Amino acid sequence: MIDGLTAEEIRTLLKLQPHATCGFVRLTFVSQRRIAPGGLPPPFVDGRPAGSALYFMVTPDAPVRLHRIHNDQLYHYYLGDPIDVLMLQENGTSERVVVGPDLRGGQHVQLLIPGNTFHTARVIERRRWFLGGSTEWPGVERVDIEIGDVEALAAKYPRVADDLRAFQRTSGD
Numbered sequence: 001m002i003d004g005l006t007a008e009e010i011r012t013l014l015k016l017q018p019h020a021t022c023g024f025v026r027l028t029f030v031s032q033r034r035i036a037p038g039g040l041p042p043p044f045v046d047g048r049p050a051g052s053a054l055y056f057m058v059t060p061d062a063p064v065r066l067h068r069i070h071n072d073q074l075y076h077y078y079l080g081d082p083i084d085v086l087m088l089q090e091n092g093t094s095e096r097v098v099v100g101p102d103l104r105g106g107q108h109v110q111l112l113i114p115g116n117t118f119h120t121a122r123v124i125e126r127r128r129w130f131l132g133g134s135t136e137w138p139g140v141e142r143v144d145i146e147i148g149d150v151e152a153l154a155a156k157y158p159r160v161a162d163d164l165r166a167f168q169r170t171s172g173d
Contacts, residue, residue: 007059007129010079014055014131021145022054022134023062029053030139040138043070049139058083058130064121066148066168071140075099075111076133081123082107083130086160086167088118088153094160098124099132118148120167 010016016024031050038045048071055078058064064083075085082100089095099121100107113119123130150168154161 005079007057007080010129010131011057014057016055016057018062019056021065021067021147022056023059023064024057025054027052027054028133035138043144044138048141048144051135051137052139053133053135055131055133058121058123058132060123060127063123063167064119066118066120066150066153066164068116068118068146068148069136069140070115070144070146071136071138072115073113073134073136073140075113076135077101077107077109077130078133079131080129081125081127083121083132084124084167085111085113085119085121086163087113088148088157088160088164089114090116092157094157096163100125100130118153120148120164122167 011024014026016026019025030052033050034047035050037047040048077099082098085097085099087095097111098107099111101109150164154164157164
């Protein structure tokens with residue numbers, strides 16, 4: 001519990017729902033302003049909202065599933081335990097970053113995930129829950145999301161293949 005709140009209470013208070021990629025989610029903002037068709041490079045040629053934002057909660061049983069969105073996104077830490085984020089960059093490199101409250105320990109309260117970066121994350125330390133947010137630009141539409149093939153990406157990123165597979169297991173192990 002943080003300030004007397006449990007994960008279940010937070011999910012209820014914030015109206016978070018199970019999500020295919022990010023544990024539990026609630027979309028909180030989609031810009032009414034649109035970037036016109038042709039105003040963005042592929043794959044956004046048909047236009048997009050200027051931006052979008054959401055809450056997300058990660059638990060041991062509901063990690064961030066391996067995926068990418070074509071849009072840049074910024075993760076924000078709000079409450080709870082940190083998450084360990086594994087990013088697979090388009091240039092063949094990888095990076096692990098911890099998003100959480102321990103600034104002295106090297107954790108980040110914000111993390112930029114460049115568009116087209118496959119990533120996954122799991123809650124660490126006490127392994128209870130992480131509450132964060134994500135803002136995206138341009139705004140995300142369903143067509144912008146791609147689920148990653150763990151084995152294909154493990155072959156492309158052999159240095160982190162074991163980590164990649166471990167992130168995808170149910171974290172209660």
